[in-house]
Amino acid sequence: MNGWDLLRQSDAVGASVALVLLAMSIGSWVVILWKAWLLLRAHGDVARSIGAFWQAANLEEGLRGLRHFDREGLVSPLVESTQVTTAGTLAGAGDRSQQLTRLLRDALHAVLLKLQSGQVLLATVGATAPFVGLLGTVWGIYHALIGISGAGQISIDKIAGPVGESLIMTAAGLTVAIPAVLGYNVLGRYIGRIEADLEGFARDLRELLTSP
Numbered sequence: 001m002n003g004w005d006l007l008r009q010s011d012a013v014g015a016s017v018a019l020v021l022l023a024m025s026i027g028s029w030v031v032i033l034w035k036a037w038l039l040l041r042a043h044g045d046v047a048r049s050i051g052a053f054w055q056a057a058n059l060e061e062g063l064r065g066l067r068h069f070d071r072e073g074l075v076s077p078l079v080e081s082t083q084v085t086t087a088g089t090l091a092g093a094g095d096r097s098q099q100l101t102r103l104l105r106d107a108l109h110a111v112l113l114k115l116q117s118g119q120v121l122l123a124t125v126g127a128t129a130p131f132v133g134l135l136g137t138v139w140g141i142y143h144a145l146i147g148i149s150g151a152g153q154i155s156i157d158k159i160a161g162p163v164g165e166s167l168i169m170t171a172a173g174l175t176v177a178i179p180a181v182l183g184y185n186v187l188g189r190y191i192g193r194i195e196a197d198l199e200g201f202a203r204d205l206r207e208l209l210t211s212p
Contacts, residue, residue, distance in 0.1 A: 014143075017136035017169060021129060025176045028125045031118040032183035039190040042072045042115070046197050049075040053201075074111050074194070078202050081107035082209055097210045104202045111198060115191050119184060126181035133173015140166025 049069040056062030059079070066076045081103040144166055 013139050014136055014169075017132060017139070018172070020132055021136075021169075021172050021176050024125045024129050024132070024180075028122055028176070028180040028183065031121055032179065032187070035118050035183075035187050038072065039115075039187060039194065042074055043190060043194055045069055045071050046074055046194055050197065050201050053079070072114075074115070074198060075201065077107045077111055078104060078198065078205060082205065097206070100206045100209055104206055108198060108202050112195055115194060119188065119191070122180045122184040122187070126177050126184055129177035129180065130170075130173045133169045133171070133176070136169030136173070137166050140169060 049066050052065040052069050053062040053075070056065050063076070063079050066079060070076045082100060084103055
């Protein structure tokens with residue numbers, strides 16, 4: 001029996017579980033492929049952008065150079081945040097060093113939030129998909145046993161088939177969860193590397209702008 005036949009013979013609960021697992025699988029693979037492409041490109045862009053910035057003669061030229069290399073907009077917001085005028089507000093209270101710290105911190109948080117997008121979905125799928133599959137298995141076994149008990153005569157042959165088919169849902173849950181967990185961990189390492197580069201750049205930029 002293939003998966004389509006099993007789905008057609010399931011009731012509303014079994015079919016819903018199968019569709020939820022399918023949606024989880026599609027969603028996680030879309031995020032994995034999209035994030036892998038984005039992070040691989042962003043990793044090189046960040047290195048080139050930072051290098052181009054420090055090779056510039058002044059801040060304005062450095063910002064123009066960033067816009068050429070920074071295709072994902074990860075480095076430019078940090079430099080642009082230092083040009084924001086906060087005079088006359090609480091954000092402008094304190095010395096220049098404190099203002100820059102606040103501005104760079106807010107810009108860095110926004111950039112990291114962009115990098116982290118999709119990670120929550122992968123973590124959720126990895127944590128819940130096995131239990132969703134287990135729910136489908138338990139429900140399928142319950143219905144299989146009800147059907148067998150109604151047939152009167154019970155034998156191991158009659159039990160093994162329906163129960164084995166129900167266990168497919170457990171395997172499906174693991175099949176959905178494992179790529180999501182692996183994707184979350186691998187992509188998280190790339191995000192961590194880019195985050196470290198951006199934090200280092202923000203710290204160096206603050207020191208540059210506060211130096212006498």
